[in-house]
Amino acid sequence: MTSGGDLLVIRPKRFVLPMWLVVLGVVLRWLARFCWWCLRHPVAVGLAVAAVVLYAEHGVLGVVVPLVLSSAVSALWRWRDEASWWRWCAGPLLGRFRHVFVYRRAWHEAMTLCGLAETYDHRPVLPELLRVRSDQALDVLTVRMVRGQTPADFQKVTANLAYAFGRRHARVYSERPDAPPTRTGYWALLLGWVDRVRFRDRPTLVYLVLVRTDALRxxxxxxxxxxxxxxxxxxxxxxxxxxxxxxxxxxxxxxxxxxxxxxxxxxxxxxxxxxxxxxxxxxxxxxxxxxxxxxxxxxxxxxxxxxxxxxxxxxxxxxxxxxxxxxxxxxxxxxxxxxxxxxxxxxxxxxxxxxxxxxxxxxxxxxxxxxxxxxxxxxxxxxxxxxxxxxxxxxxxxxxxxxxxxxxxxxxxxxxxxxxxxxxxxxxxxxxxxxxxxxxxxxxxxxxxxxxxxxxxxxxxxxxxxxxxxxxxxxxxxxxxxxxxxxxxxxxRKSTPEPVRTPLPRKPSGPLLPDALRNLLDPNGGSEPR
Missing domain, CATH: 3.40.50.300 (P-loop containing nucleotide triphosphate hydrolases)
Known part of the structure; x- marks a missing residue:
């Protein structure tokens, strides 16, 4: 029983999910993330599936022999055309490796200490590292800026970013540092359309170039x-x-x-x-x-x-x-x-x-x-x-x-x-x-x-x-x-002559100074010179 002045506490009925439903939700969530990761990395998924199939069919030799053959082809490719080898083979592999094991590990700390981390709704918000492209000397990091940031915010701390990742030189570009290639041949039209998508203007992105090996020595x-x-x-x-x-x-x-x-x-x-x-x-x-x-x-x-x-x-x-x-x-x-x-x-x-x-x-x-x-x-x-x-x-x-x-x-x-x-x-x-x-x-x-x-x-x-x-x-x-x-x-040499302009008629006007002032300024006292 309650009487006047008593404190009445009302607790709503608590809804408890069954454990099997919680587990199912977690599994579905991770399964969706895994599928999305597979869609974003088709090459890695294809290589993993091929390795599993070869191992199941031919054992260890089914994995070792393709690796040896691919290494030989890679060495021959590098010997014949090192530039394209870096562009299509070594560069993507090295960039992916450095993305996972170098930059992602230090990303949170570097962005926070360099002053690029923001706070929204009492939570830290960091610029997102999307991609790393590597070549013989450079690492090009594609970064999505936090809403409200500009490339100037990154350019002010360029030296800090270089030393944060263990480098001496870095540059920040608001657009892609490399220009679209010139396409020729039968596939030029199709590849040109692809380049329009690849090199389109993306104001939310910024490109951080880190010099890994100084090629200018x-x-x-x-x-x-x-x-x-x-x-x-x-x-x-x-x-x-x-x-x-x-x-x-x-x-x-x-x-x-x-x-x-x-x-x-x-x-x-x-x-x-x-x-x-x-x-x-x-x-x-x-x-x-x-x-x-x-x-x-x-x-x-x-x-x-x-x-x-x-x-x-x-x-x-x-x-x-x-x-x-x-x-x-x-x-x-x-x-x-x-x-x-x-x-x-x-x-x-x-x-x-x-x-x-x-x-x-x-x-x-x-x-x-x-x-x-x-x-x-x-x-x-x-x-x-x-x-x-x-x-x-x-x-x-x-x-x-x-x-x-x-x-x-x-x-x-x-x-x-x-x-x-x-x-x-x-x-x-x-x-x-x-x-x-x-x-x-x-x-x-x-x-x-x-x-x-x-x-x-x-x-x-x-x-x-x-x-x-x-x-x-x-x-x-x-x-x-x-x-x-x-x-x-x-x-x-003969050239086009300037047009002759006739002088405009001007009305005659009297002296600009009064006679008394002109006589005072005249050194001859106003008399005619002899």
């Missing part, structure tokens, strides 16, 4: 000089995945920043070697400025149409003449094309400047320095479209040394002395995105990071090393034509 030999250079793909350097990095020189300017003995000469001479076939055929004219008295470029003098290495007055004249060629082409090509196409009659003019700071900051003649700065500003802002390009190298990338560094779409950073200089050369935030140019080891001569116009992620490469003997051989085999220096004769 060995010195890169010079690349072969093509008889007809492809200005959209000039081979200059080796990439971290052992591929070739090519420079698109057409309609761009190139800035090379690096400390002393960092390998700027490797970049410049690699470019000259890539253009050698066009130099001797007349497609390219190299105008070289070497403020160090010719110590860098005098050895290759036969390659150059114009060369200035001792007189700063001659260097200023060379830049003024480049502006003259640019103006003539603008007048002639206006309304015809938007981007100049190099021909033997109308070649590509490349102005190469070594140690640009000697012209823009350290030159004592103020008037000459202003003249050079004015010509460079015009060339950098207007010369790319008409085929008058500037390739410049310097040690000090500060704004007061190079005030127009933002006019260089293509930038290369070699070894630098300060962390702030990385962003000065490559742009704001480049160091956070993995361009650690200030941490170059002593052996890394010619190793640098490149930034292309429109791609914010830096790429680490090593440029080929061109020896003195290679330069002499290059100058002997690919000299510039005898008439290469007369390109200024282009200015005398």
């Amino acid at each position: 060995p010195v890169v030999p010079p690349f072969d000089a093509s008889p007809v250079p492809d200005f959209t793909a000039l081979p200059l350097a080796r990439r971290e995945n052992l591929g070739t990095w090519s420079l698109c020189l057409l309609a761009t300017h190139v800035l090379i920043g690096g400390a002393t003995r960092s390998g700027k000469g490797s970049v410049l001479w690699s470019l000259v070697r890539a253009l050698a076939g066009g130099i001797t055929s007349g497609l390219v004219r190299l105008w070289v400025i070497d403020p160090k008295g010719g110590m860098e470029f005098a050895m290759g003098r036969p390659l150059f149409a114009r060369f200035a290495g001792t007189s700063f007055e001659a260097m200023a004249d060379l830049l003024d003449e480049a502006v003259t060629v640019m103006r003539e082409r603008q007048t002639r090509l206006a309304g015809t094309v938007r981007v100049h196409t190099p021909t033997e009659a109308d070649p590509l003019v490349v102005v190469v400047i070594d140690e640009m700071a000697a012209l823009t900051a350290y030159l004592q003649d103020v008037d000459l320095r202003r003249r050079i700065a004015g010509s460079l500003g015009l060339l950098l802002s207007q010369g790319a479209g008409v085929g008058v390009l500037v390739v410049a190298a310097l040690q000090d990338p500060r704004k007061e040394v190079l005030p127009f560094r933002d006019l260089f779409p293509t930038r290369i950073a070699l070894g630098l002395t300060e962390a702030a200089q990385v962003d000065m050369v490559l742009g704001d935030g480049a160091r956070n995105r993995g361009a650690l140019a200030d941490q170059m080891p002593r052996w890394a001569k010619g190793v640098g990071y490149v930034i292309l116009d429109g791609t914010p992620e830096p790429l680490r490469v090593r440029f080929s090393y061109v020896t003195d003997d290679d330069i002499r051989d290059l100058a002997r085999r690919y000299p510039a034509p005898a008439d290469a220096a007369d390109i200024l004769a282009q200015v005398g």
